[in-house]
Amino acid sequence: xxxxxxxxxxxxxxxxxxxxxxxxxxxxxxxxxxxxxxxxxxxxxxxxxxxxxxxxxxxxxxxxxxxxxxxxxxxxxxxxx
Amino acid sequence: xxxxxxxxxxxxxxxxxxxxxxxxxxxxxxxxxxxxxxxxxxxxxxxxxxxxxxxxxxxxxxxxxxxxxxxxxxxxxxxxxxxxxxxxxxxxxxxxxxxxxxxxxxxxxxxxxxxxxxxxxxxxxxxxxxxxxxxxxxxxxxxxxxxxxxxxxxxxxxxxxxxxxxxxxxxxxxxxxxxxxxxxxxxxxxxxxxxxxxxxxxxxxxxxxxxxxxxxxxxxxxxxxxxxxxxxxxxxxxxxxxxxxxxxxxxxxxxxxxxxxxxxxxxxxxxxxxxxxxxxxxxxxxxxxxxxxxxxxxxxxxxxxxxxxxxxxxxxxxxxxxxxxxxxxxxxxxxxxxxxxxxxxxxxxxxxxxxxxxxxxxxxxxxxxxxxxxxxxxxxxxxxxxxxxxxxxxxxxxxxxxxxxxxxxxxxxxxxxxxxxxxxxxxxxxxxxxxxxxxxxxxxxxxxxxxxxxxxxxxxxxxxxxxxxxxxxxxxxxxxxxxxxxxxxxxxxx
Amino acid sequence: xxxxxxxxxxxxxxxxxxxxxxxxxxxxxxxxxxxxxxxxxxxxxxxxxxxxxxxxxxxxxxxxxxxxxxxxxxxxxxxxxxxxxxxxxxxxxxxxxxxxxxxxxxxxxxxxxxxxxxxxxxxxxxxxxxx
Amino acid sequence: xxxxxxxxxxxxxxxxxxxxxxxxxxxxxxxxxxxxxxxxxxxxxxxxxxxxxxxxxxxxxxxxxxxxxxxxxxxxxxxxxxxxxxxxxxxxxxxxxxxxxxxxxxxxxxxxxxxxxxxxxxxxxxxxxxxxxxxxxxxxxxxxxxxxxxxxxxxxxxxxxxxxxxxxxxxxxxxxxxxxxxxxxxxxxxxxxxxxxxxxxxxxxxxxxxxxxxxxxxxxxxxxxxxxxxxxxxxxxxxxxxxxxxxxxxxxxxxxxxxxxxxxxxxxxxxxxxxx
Numbered sequence: 001x002x003x004x005x006x007x008x009x010x011x012x013x014x015x016x017x018x019x020x021x022x023x024x025x026x027x028x029x030x031x032x033x034x035x036x037x038x039x040x041x042x043x044x045x046x047x048x049x050x051x052x053x054x055x056x057x058x059x060x061x062x063x064x065x066x067x068x069x070x071x072x073x074x075x076x077x078x079x080x081x
Numbered sequence: 082x083x084x085x086x087x088x089x090x091x092x093x094x095x096x097x098x099x100x101x102x103x104x105x106x107x108x109x110x111x112x113x114x115x116x117x118x119x120x121x122x123x124x125x126x127x128x129x130x131x132x133x134x135x136x137x138x139x140x141x142x143x144x145x146x147x148x149x150x151x152x153x154x155x156x157x158x159x160x161x162x163x164x165x166x167x168x169x170x171x172x173x174x175x176x177x178x179x180x181x182x183x184x185x186x187x188x189x190x191x192x193x194x195x196x197x198x199x200x201x202x203x204x205x206x207x208x209x210x211x212x213x214x215x216x217x218x219x220x221x222x223x224x225x226x227x228x229x230x231x232x233x234x235x236x237x238x239x240x241x242x243x244x245x246x247x248x249x250x251x252x253x254x255x256x257x258x259x260x261x262x263x264x265x266x267x268x269x270x271x272x273x274x275x276x277x278x279x280x281x282x283x284x285x286x287x288x289x290x291x292x293x294x295x296x297x298x299x300x301x302x303x304x305x306x307x308x309x310x311x312x313x314x315x316x317x318x319x320x321x322x323x324x325x326x327x328x329x330x331x332x333x334x335x336x337x338x339x340x341x342x343x344x345x346x347x348x349x350x351x352x353x354x355x356x357x358x359x360x361x362x363x364x365x366x367x368x369x370x371x372x373x374x375x376x377x378x379x380x381x382x383x384x385x386x387x388x389x390x391x392x393x394x395x396x397x398x399x400x401x402x403x404x405x406x407x408x409x410x411x412x413x414x415x416x417x418x419x420x421x422x423x424x425x426x427x428x429x430x431x432x433x434x435x436x437x438x439x440x441x442x443x444x445x446x447x448x449x450x451x452x453x454x455x456x457x458x459x460x461x462x463x464x465x466x467x468x469x470x471x472x473x474x475x476x477x478x479x480x481x482x483x484x485x486x487x488x489x490x491x492x493x494x495x496x497x498x499x500x501x502x503x504x505x506x507x508x509x510x511x512x513x514x515x516x517x518x519x520x521x522x523x524x525x526x527x528x529x530x531x532x533x534x535x536x537x538x539x540x541x542x543x544x545x546x547x548x549x550x551x552x553x554x555x556x557x558x559x560x561x562x563x564x565x566x567x568x569x570x571x572x573x574x575x
Numbered sequence: 576x577x578x579x580x581x582x583x584x585x586x587x588x589x590x591x592x593x594x595x596x597x598x599x600x601x602x603x604x605x606x607x608x609x610x611x612x613x614x615x616x617x618x619x620x621x622x623x624x625x626x627x628x629x630x631x632x633x634x635x636x637x638x639x640x641x642x643x644x645x646x647x648x649x650x651x652x653x654x655x656x657x658x659x660x661x662x663x664x665x666x667x668x669x670x671x672x673x674x675x676x677x678x679x680x681x682x683x684x685x686x687x688x689x690x691x692x693x694x695x696x697x698x699x700x701x702x703x704x705x706x
Numbered sequence: 707x708x709x710x711x712x713x714x715x716x717x718x719x720x721x722x723x724x725x726x727x728x729x730x731x732x733x734x735x736x737x738x739x740x741x742x743x744x745x746x747x748x749x750x751x752x753x754x755x756x757x758x759x760x761x762x763x764x765x766x767x768x769x770x771x772x773x774x775x776x777x778x779x780x781x782x783x784x785x786x787x788x789x790x791x792x793x794x795x796x797x798x799x800x801x802x803x804x805x806x807x808x809x810x811x812x813x814x815x816x817x818x819x820x821x822x823x824x825x826x827x828x829x830x831x832x833x834x835x836x837x838x839x840x841x842x843x844x845x846x847x848x849x850x851x852x853x854x855x856x857x858x859x860x861x862x863x864x865x866x867x868x869x870x871x872x873x874x875x876x877x878x879x880x881x882x883x884x885x886x887x888x889x890x891x892x893x894x895x896x897x898x899x900x901x902x903x904x905x906x907x908x909x910x911x912x913x914x915x916x917x918x919x920x921x922x923x924x925x926x927x928x929x930x931x932x933x934x935x936x937x938x939x940x941x942x943x944x945x946x947x948x949x950x951x952x953x954x955x956x957x958x959x960x961x962x963x964x965x966x967x968x969x970x971x972x973x974x975x976x977x978x979x980x981x982x
Contacts, residue, residue: 003584010591017595017618021602026610026694033614040621048638048658049628050868051761052666058876059674060621063965066883070973071681072610075688079608080695088918088928095778096915102785102908106901144771146930150743153771193789200782207775215665219775222672223782226679230786233683240686240790241699247680248603251616258669259623265662266630266729269742291725585731590723597719604711633740634733639760640867641752652752654745655735660760661744664769667761668776671872675783678968682787685975 006046013039026072026079034065083133087142087155090126090165091207094119098199105192113180116195120176120202124169127206131162135569141212149212149272156212156274156346159573160415163566164209164338167419168331170555171426172202175326178430178548181541182323182437187234194231198327201227205335214261214347215271217339218254221303225250228332231324232316242315249312253302260295263288264347273347284352293353296343304336306400307370310393317389322433325385330426333392334418337399341415344403345574354406361492367401368498370394375505384432384442387509388425391468394502395421401495402483408575410486415571416563417479420467423559424476427464427552431457434541434549447513448520453539458517460549465510467556470503475559482567588629595622607696609687613680620673624666631662639663755946757865765870766950770929773953774914776872777960781911784964788904791976804828829893846888853881861958865947871954875910875961882962883969891974900970900978903963910960914953921949 016039020032037060045053097119104111134140134157142155157165176198183191204224211217229250233243265271267288268279283289298309305313317329344353354360374394381387399421402414434457435450436442451458467474480499487496540546559566595618602615639660641652684694691699730737751763765773805812807827857877864870886894918929926933931949932942940948970978 007587010588014591014594014598017598020614021598021606021611021618026608029611029614033617036618037621040625043625044628047628047632048636049631049663049666050638050640051759051765051870051873052624052628052663052670054868054873055667055670055876056621056624058873058880059670062880063876063883063968064617064674064677066880066887067678067681067968067972068610068614070969071685074685074972074975075610075694079611081606081608081611085922085928088922092915092919092928096912096919099781099908099912099915102781103905106904142927144928145767145769146927146932147768151746151768153769187789189794190789190792193785196785197782197789200778200785213772215668216772216775219668219672219772219779222676223775223779226675226779226782226786229679229683230782230789233679233686233790237690238703240683240690244609244680244683244687247676247683248612248616251676252600252603252619255620255623259626262623262627262630263725265627266737266739269738269740269744271661271665271743286728287725288728291722582727585734586726586729588732589726589729593719593722593726596722597715600718601711601715604715605708629732630737630739631744632733633735636735638868639748641748641758641760652749654740654748657748657760659740659744660747660764662739663761664764664772667765667872668772671776672779675779678783678972679786679790681972682790685972686790689975 002046006043009039009043009046013043024079024081026075026077027069029079030065030068030072033068034061037061037064083129084142086126086130086133087140087157087210088144090123090130090210091203093122093126094199094203094206098196098203101192101199102196105196109188109191112192112195113183116176116199117173119199120169120173123202123206124166124173127162127165127169130157131166131570134159134162138573150270150275153216154212154272154274155210157210159570160338160342161209163415163419163570164335165206167422168202168205168209168335171330171422172198172327174426174548174552175324175330175430178326178433178545179323180544182321182433182545185437186321186323194234194323197227197230198324201231201327202331205331208335208339212273213271214264214273214276215258218258218261221254221257224332224335225254225303228328231328232320234324235319235321237319238315239319239321242312242319246312246316249302249309253299253309256295256299256302258299260292260297260299263292263295267292273343276347277349280347281349281352293348297340297359300336300340300343301400304333304340304396304400305393306396307366307373307393310370310374310396313393314386314389317392318383318385322436325433326426326429329388329392329429330422333396334399334422334425337396337403337414338418340400341403341411341574350406350575354404360404360406363404364401364490364492364495367397367404368494370397371401371498371502375502378509379505382444384435384444384447384513385429387444388428388432391506391509392425395425395468398480398483398499398502401498402486405486405490405492405495407486407489409482409489411575412567412571413479413482413484413486415574416475416482416567419566420475420479420556420559423552423555424464424467427460427549427556428468430545430549430552431461431464434545435461437541437545438539444513444516447517450517451514454541455538456546457541457549460553462510462514463553463556465506465513467560469506469510473560474556475563476556478560478563588632589626592622592626592629595619595625598622609684609694609696613677613684616680617673617677620669620676624669624673627662627666627669631659633658754943755950756943757947757950759865759867759870761868762864762870762950762954766953767929767931767946770918770953773957774911774918774929777911777914777957780961780964781907784904784907784967787968787971788900788976791971792978793976842888846884850881850885853884854878857881857958857962861954862951864954865950871957872961874954875958876965878958878962879965879969882966886969886973891970891978895970895978898966900967903967903970906963907960907967910956910958910963913956913959917949917952917956 016036041053041056140157144153204220207220229247302309371394378390399414402410467476470476470480599615599619755763757763857874860869861874921930921933924933931946935942935945
C-alpha cells in the first residue's frame with residue numbers, strides 16, 4: 001500500500017467527519033456523512049479489507065444516507081448546532 | 082437430542098420469533114400460543130441443562146462442529162445454568178401476565194411485540210452461555226435493539242427516553258467491542274477460555290489493563306451503574322407495562338452476570354482484584370450508588386419511578402458485593418442476581434396490574450387500593466418485604482451474605498450503606514402501604530372507569546393476578562431454599 | 576528523530592482511529608440535536624471498525640482471497656502472503672449492527688419529532704418542564 | 707458544558723493514545739493477531755470448505771453462528787422500525803389528485819367526487835411532490851434491472867470474489883428503494899407490499915436457521931454443513947461450500963427485504979402514503 005494515499009484519505013475522513021457534525025443543515029450533514037462513509041470505504045479498500053469496503057460502500061454510503069435523508073425529510077432540516 | 086440442548090435453547094425462541102412475525106400478518110390469534118411455546122420449551126431445556134451441569138460441571142458445545150479457537154464455543158457452567166433458568170422463568174411469567182396488556186396497548190402490532198420480546202430473550206440466553214467474546218457483542222446488540230424498540234413504544238415521553246437509552250447503550254456496547262479488540266490485538270484469539278490461558282503472561286501490559294477497563298465501562302453503562310445510570314429511570318418508567326417486567330427484571334442482572342463472567346472466566350481473580358487496584362474504588366462507587374439510589378427513590382411521586390431508583394441501588398448491591406472480592410461477597414452478589422430478578426419481576430408485575438386498572442401509578446392515586454385489588458397488593462407487599470430484607474423472603478438471605486462479605490473484607494462503608502438502604506426501603510414501602518391501606522378511598526378520582534361505587538373488589542385480569550402471586554410465592558420459596566441454592570450451585574462459581 | 580518517524584509511521588492509523596472516536600464521543604455528549612447525536616454515534620462505531628481493520632492489516636500481503644485455479648492446489652498457501660481475514664469477518668457483522676442501530680435510532684427520532692415538533696434537546700426539555 | 711466535554715474527550719483520547727505505544731506496529735506480520743488464529747484460516751479454509759474467499763468461508767462457516775445473529779439483528783431492526791413507526795389509522799384526505807398520463811393534465815377530485823375508472827390512463831399523485839420526470843423514470847427503468855442482476859451476481863459469486871449475501875442483499879434492496887424514489891412510494895408498495903417484505907425478511911432468516919436445524923436433525927452440530935453431504939449428494943467438503951451458498955441466499959433475501967421495509971417505514975414515518 002501507498003502511505004501517502006493513506007494519509008491523504010485519513011485526513012479527508014477526519015475533515016468530513018468534523019464537517020458532518022458541525023454543519024447546521026441536517027440534510028447537508030446527512031450527505032457529508034455519506035461522503036465520510038465513502039472515504040472510510042476507500043481507506044478499508046487500501047488496507048485490503050475488500051469485503052468490508054464493499055459492505056461499507058453499499059450500507060454506509062448507500063442505504064444509511066438514504067435513511068438519513070428520509071428521516072430528515074420526515075422531521076426537520078433545522079439544527080441549532 | 083440431549084447434547085444439542087445448548088444450541089436449541091437459543092434456536093427455539095429465535096425460530097418462534099420468526100414464525101410469529103409471519104403468522105402475525107395472517108392471524109393474530111396464534112401469536113400468543115406460539116410465544117408460549119417459544120418460551121416454555123426453552124424453560125424445560127434450561128432446567129434440563131442445569132441438572133446436567135450439576136452432574137458434569139461444565140457443558141461445552143461447538144457450533145458448526147469446529148474446535149473452539151476456530152469456531153464459536155458455547156460453555157455452560159453452574160452460574161450460567163442458573164441464570165438461564167431465571168431468564169426463562171421470568172420471561173414466561175411476564176408473557177402470561179402481559180397478554181391482556183398487549184391487547185389493550187397495541188392490538189395491531191401484537192405479532193411484532195411478541196417477536197421482539199422473544200428476540201430479546203433469545204439474545205439474553207445467548208449472552209449467558211456464549212464462550213466467545215465477539216459473539217457476546219452481537220447478542221448484546223440483539224437484546225439491546227429489541228429492548229430499545231419495546232421501550233420506545235411506551236407513552237408520550239418514551240421515544241425520547243428510548244433514544245437516550247439507545248445512544249448510551251451503543252456507547253456501552255462499542256466500548257465493550259473496543260475492549261475485545263484490544264484483547265484480540267494482544268492475543269489473536271476471541272475464545273474466552275483460550276484468552277484466559279494466554280492473558281496471564283500479558284498482565285503487565287497497559288493494553289490488557291485498558292481492555293479490561295473498556296469492557297468494564299461498557300458493561301457499567303449497560304447495567305446502569307451509578308455515574309452512568311442516567312438513562313435508566315426515564316426508560317424504565319415510560320416503557321409500556323407489557324414489557325416492563327421482562328426488561329426491568331432481566332437487563333441489568335444479566336449485565337452484572339456478564340461482568341462476573343468476564344472477570345472470572347476471561348481474567349483471573351488475582352488480576353481482577355489485585356492488579357487493577359479497582360477494588361476499593363468500585364466498592365465506594367457502589368456505596369454512592371446505593372445511597373443516592375435510595376435517597377432519590379424517596380423523592381419520587383410515582384410508584385414506577387420509585388422502583389427504578391431502587392433498581393439503581395440494587396445494582397450497587399451486586400457490583401459492590403462482587404468487588405468485595407471474597408467468597409461471601411461474591412456468593413451474595415450471585416444470589417442477589419437471582420433474587421433481585423424475582424423481586425423486580427414481582428414488583429413490576431404488581432405495579433403493571435395497578436397501572437392497567439387505574440391508568441396511573443402516582444402514589445396519591447393509590448388510596449384504598451388494598452380494598453379494590455387485594456391479591457395484587459399481597460404480591461406487592463411480599464415483594465416490598467423482600468426488597469427490605471425481611472426473613473423468610475429471599476431478599477434477607479442475599480443481604481445477609483453481602484453484609485457478611487462486607488464485614489470480612491473490612492469495608493464497613495458498604496455494610497453501612499446496605500443497612501441505610503434497607504431503612505429507606507422500609508420507609509418507601511410502608512408509605513405505599515399507608516396510603517393504600519389506611520387512607521380511605523377518595524371518591525370521584527377514579528370512578529369514571531370501572532371502579533364500583535362502594536369499593537368492591539376490582540382486580541386485574543386473572544392472568545396478571547396469578548402471575549404476580551406466583552412470583553411472590555417464588556420469593557418465599559427462594560428464601561427457604563437458599564441453602565440448597567448456595568450449596569448445590571453457587572459455591573461452584575468460584 | 577528517526578525513531579520518532581518510525582513511531583509515527585507505525586502508529587498513525589491507530590491515532591486516526593482515536594481522533595475519530597473522540598470526535599464521535601464529543602458529538603454525542605455536546606450536540607443538542609438528536610440527528611447530530613446519531614451521526615456522532617455512527618462516527619464512533621466506524622472508528623472502532625477502523626481500529627479492527629488496522630489490527631488485521633499486514634504489510635507485503637494481499638487481500639484474503641486465495642488465488643487458485645485447477646492444478647494450483649498443490650502449492651502451499653503461505654499465511655504471510657494474505658491479510659488476516661478474521662477482523663474483516665467481525666467488522667462485517669459490526670457494520671450490519673451499526674446500520675440496524677441507525678434504523679431504530681432514526682425511527683425513534685421520528686417519533687420524538689412527532690411528539691414534540693422539534694429535534695433540539697433543550698427545546699424538548701423546556702416543553703417537558705412546562706407540563 | 708462544551709469545555710468540560712472537550713477536556714474529558716481529549717483526556718480520554720490521550721490516555722488511549724498512551725496505550726497505543728504498546729500496540730504491535732501497524733501492519734506487522736509478526737503481531738499476535740496475525741500469528742495465532744489467522745494462519746489456520748488462511749492455510750486451511752480452502753481445504754476445509756472449498757471456498758477461496760477466506761472472509762466468506764470464515765463468515766458463513768467457522769463463525770456462521772455470528773452471521774446468523776447478524777441477520778437476526780437486521781431483522782430485529784426492521785421489526786423494531788415497524789413496531790415503532792407504523793400507524794394503521796388512515797387519514798383520508800379530502801381531495802385527490804390524478805394526472806392524465808398522456809397529456810400531463812392534473813385533475814383535482816373533491817370529496818365525494820367520482821374517481822377516474824380507467825387507472826391506466828390516470829395515475830394518482832401526491833400533493834406535495836408530483837413525480838413527472840421522463841428522464842429520471844426512463845433511466846431508472848434502464849438501471850434497475852442491471853442493478854438487480856449485479857446483486858444476484860454478488861450473492862452467487864461471493865465464494866470467489868468480494869461480496870456475498872449481505873452486500874448483494876443491500877444492493878437488491880437499494881434497487882427497490884431507487885424505484886420508490888424515482889416513482890412514488892404508493893406504486894412501489896403495489897409491486898412489493900409491506901406484508902411481502904416482512905414475510906420475506908422472516909423467511910430469509912428462517913432459511914438460515916432452518917439449514918442449521920437440518921444439520922442438527924441429521925445428527926451433527928448446529929450449522930455443521932458437512933451433515934448435508936448425503937442430501938446434496940456431494941463430498942463433505944463441497945457440502946460445506948454448498949451450505950454456505952444456501953445460507954448466503956437466506957441472508958440476501960432477509961437483508962433485501964429488511965432494507966425495503968426500513969425505507970418504507972422511515973420515509974413515510976409509518977403512514978405509507980407519500981415517500982420522499
